[in-house]
Amino acid sequence: MSAPWLDVLDDTIRACAAHNRPDLAERLREKRARQLDPKLRVLVVGEPKQGKSQLVNALVNAPVCAVGDDVTSTVPTFVQHAETPSAALVRGASVANTPTERIPVPIDQLAGQVSTCQGDLVRAEVGIPRALLGSGLVLVDTPGVGDLRPARTAGTFAVLLQADAVLMVSDATAELADSELDLLRQVMASCPNVVVVLTKIDIAPQWRRVVERNRARLARAGVTAKLIPVSAALRLRAAKTGDKALNAESGFPELLGCLQQDILAAADVLARRSVAVAAASAVRQLVAPVREELSARGSRRTADTVAALNEAQRRIDELRRRSARWQTVLADEMADLVSDIEHDLRDRTRRILREVERTFETADPALGWDEFERWLEDNLTEAAAVNFAWLLDRSEWVAEKVARSFPVARDDLLPESIFPDDVLDRVAPMDKPVIEKFGLAQKAFTGLKGSYGGVLMFGLVTSLAGMPLINAVSLGAGALFGGKSILDESDQRLRRRQAAAKAAAARHVDDFFVKFGKDCRDAARHIQRSLRNHFTTLAEELQETLLESARSARRAVQDDTTEHERRVREAQRELDRLVHLYQRVQALAGGQAPPLGISA
Numbered sequence: 001m002s003a004p005w006l007d008v009l010d011d012t013i014r015a016c017a018a019h020n021r022p023d024l025a026e027r028l029r030e031k032r033a034r035q036l037d038p039k040l041r042v043l044v045v046g047e048p049k050q051g052k053s054q055l056v057n058a059l060v061n062a063p064v065c066a067v068g069d070d071v072t073s074t075v076p077t078f079v080q081h082a083e084t085p086s087a088a089l090v091r092g093a094s095v096a097n098t099p100t101e102r103i104p105v106p107i108d109q110l111a112g113q114v115s116t117c118q119g120d121l122v123r124a125e126v127g128i129p130r131a132l133l134g135s136g137l138v139l140v141d142t143p144g145v146g147d148l149r150p151a152r153t154a155g156t157f158a159v160l161l162q163a164d165a166v167l168m169v170s171d172a173t174a175e176l177a178d179s180e181l182d183l184l185r186q187v188m189a190s191c192p193n194v195v196v197v198l199t200k201i202d203i204a205p206q207w208r209r210v211v212e213r214n215r216a217r218l219a220r221a222g223v224t225a226k227l228i229p230v231s232a233a234l235r236l237r238a239a240k241t242g243d244k245a246l247n248a249e250s251g252f253p254e255l256l257g258c259l260q261q262d263i264l265a266a267a268d269v270l271a272r273r274s275v276a277v278a279a280a281s282a283v284r285q286l287v288a289p290v291r292e293e294l295s296a297r298g299s300r301r302t303a304d305t306v307a308a309l310n311e312a313q314r315r316i317d318e319l320r321r322r323s324a325r326w327q328t329v330l331a332d333e334m335a336d337l338v339s340d341i342e343h344d345l346r347d348r349t350r351r352i353l354r355e356v357e358r359t360f361e362t363a364d365p366a367l368g369w370d371e372f373e374r375w376l377e378d379n380l381t382e383a384a385a386v387n388f389a390w391l392l393d394r395s396e397w398v399a400e401k402v403a404r405s406f407p408v409a410r411d412d413l414l415p416e417s418i419f420p421d422d423v424l425d426r427v428a429p430m431d432k433p434v435i436e437k438f439g440l441a442q443k444a445f446t447g448l449k450g451s452y453g454g455v456l457m458f459g460l461v462t463s464l465a466g467m468p469l470i471n472a473v474s475l476g477a478g479a480l481f482g483g484k485s486i487l488d489e490s491d492q493r494l495r496r497r498q499a500a501a502k503a504a505a506a507r508h509v510d511d512f513f514v515k516f517g518k519d520c521r522d523a524a525r526h527i528q529r530s531l532r533n534h535f536t537t538l539a540e541e542l543q544e545t546l547l548e549s550a551r552s553a554r555r556a557v558q559d560d561t562t563e564h565e566r567r568v569r570e571a572q573r574e575l576d577r578l579v580h581l582y583q584r585v586q587a588l589a590g591g592q593a594p595p596l597g598i599s600a
Contacts, residue, residue, distance in 0.1 A: 006035060008584050012279040015286060015581060024282045027161070031278045034162055035271050039080070039136045040263060041162055045187060046169035047180060048144030051199035051232060053077075055169055056141045058232035058252065059259075060133065061239045064126045065141045066111035073114055075123050076159045077141040081134050082127025089113065090123045123159075132256065135264050145183055157186075164270050165193040165263045171200040172207035172229060176214050181221055189281070192273045194225045195258055201251065202231040226262070228255050276585050283582045290575045294568065312550040316543065326405040326535055333398040334528040341391050341520050348383040349513045352376070356505045364494055365501035376505060380512050391520060395527045402531065406538055 009032050016025035044052045053065035053073055064079050064087075087110040089103040105113060107126065114124045133139070140163070142156040160166070166187050170180055188194055198214065201207040211229050218225060234250035237243070247253065263270065359372070 006032065006275075008279055008581075009035075009275050011581060012282050012585070015578065016282055019286050019289075021282075021286065024285060028278060028282060030161065031275065034164075035275065039138050040164045040267060040270070041078075041138045041140055042165045042167060042259070042263060043140045043142055043160060043163040043191075044167045044169060045142050045145060045156060045160070045183070047177075047183070050144070050169045050171050052144070052169045053141050054232040055167070055197060055199055055230070056139050058230075058235040058239075058250075059139060059256070060128060060130050061236070062128055062130075063111060064107070064128065066114050073141055073143050075114060075121050075143065076156070077110075077114060077124040077126060079126045079128070079133070079139040079141070081130060081136075083129055084127070085129070086127045088125045089121055090125060091120050132259070137259065137264060157190075160187065160190050163191045164267075164274060165195070166191050168194055168196045168225070169199055170196065170214075172198045172204040172210050173200060175210055176217055181217070181223075184223060184225070185221075188223070188225075190277065192277050193263070193270045195255075195262070196225045196227040197255065198227060198229040199232060201229045202233050226258065228258060230255055279585045280582065283578055283585060287575065287578050287582070290571055290578065294571050294575065312546055316546045316550065326402045326539075327532070329405070330398065330402050330528065330531060330535070333401065334524060337391070337394050337398065338521055338524045340394070341387060341524065342517055344390060345383065345387045345513060345517055345520065348387065349380075349509050352379050352383065353506060353509055355379075356502060356509075360498040360501050360505075363498075365497045369501070372501075376508070380509070384512075384516055387516075387520065388523075391523060395524070399531055402535060406535070406542065 009028060013025050013028045013032070016022070016028065044056055046052050053067045056065045056077075056079060057063050057067065060079060065077050066073055085107050087105050087107040089105055089110075091101045091103065102125075107128075110124055110126060140159060142159060145156050168180075168184055168187060170176055176184075184194065184196070196214070196218070198207070198211055204210065207229060211227065215227050218227065228251060230251035231249075234246055235252045238247035238250060356376070363372075365372070
């Protein structure tokens, strides 16, 4: 026949499974398995450097745990009975599971290895022949709670789930700190069987006053744990010298008596309390969602649903107002963008033409036309690239501005292909202007024409002086006139070539402006249509979602009253079952479990 608390535990496990809480069910199954284990695990917990390890050593009169100012426990150490002293390190498994690797070590080296271990070590085990441990008592020295390394603190709370009783350790040099009281409450929430042990009374002259103050503080906090002052140092010295008076002064006889009477001799009471705490915690977690479900389905349900319907209608109206605004914003911004882009392109092409004018005021197109043509094409390409980049930047800014009118939006709002790949290739190559050649024959002919007038004019003048028509003076004048005619003709031809080059460049730039400007306007219209289509689709999707929400709210308002009442009855029946189970848990705990705050 099973113990009554196991029946309560089994019923609680079934309730956890029925309420889809496998985590709680698994925890309670582990608790049930612990009740079938004849060993009694007593955890020694506390903040760092409070004397936990030395307390365990003094209880078993053996240096099984690491102690020292610069030494601290890093993993739990299980101290249990064994006919022959032995020690082992357990690696690769959680505390609650079967170890995957056990490494035997010399017992005198265990303390050092536990204080310096790294990696996947999860606990240490020590077996020694002691009468205190012979009845199944297992002392567990744990790492200090509040250690800066969270893994050690987590290990302590993990092994706490297996505890049958707890020795909460604090030194007598000062009263219990607030953090220690918080730790004590956390421990009692998992294991109600707690004894507070005040250590180091040998180095605290005012330890009796500290004991009284701690007892008063525990009473004010509503903690009913027994408090026992001890000195591990006196206990160990008494064990070496056999001094019974010193042993009595150490306080350990009272602590050992507490372990014998309140823990070993009261195993059934401890088990009942532990089961009651675990089951009560689980039932409270099961009751909370059922109670919330009943509250949600109470008298406020219809009012909440109507409020949801009104909110859905408000959001629909707001979306319609935003739709009118974003369309206006998009149209205005894109119109401004087209105007700015066209003005920017015109300004850039005018600067290029002014540079062409300055160039051909002095340069001869016949000498560097190919280089000039490459320069012009490079500058036009750069102007187009900068203009196009500005178009994209402004378009993205417009898209983001319009997107702010919607609760959700994407980043990739612009279409992938805005300009055709051959946008610059579609501008016809620049026509090369007609460059007149002024060869030797033309220069000779021009020089002869110019020299004829000079020879004739000066020949006639010199003939009046009795000189022949053709003489040295007339020939010299003819040479001067011929050279002047060649220079004048060269200058006129250069100006005509420069004018032709300017006209050709102006025509090419104008063709570029007309064609690329058209492409820019087309791209802007393409972007505008893409953004308009995207935001229109988004607005329609949002509107449909809101309309569906409104329809769902209307259906909820019109929900069948009979179905609603049926669900409420089912939830109430389930709540009644949980309340009845909790009442059984309270009876198991002797009425010490906190009330649920509801009645069956």
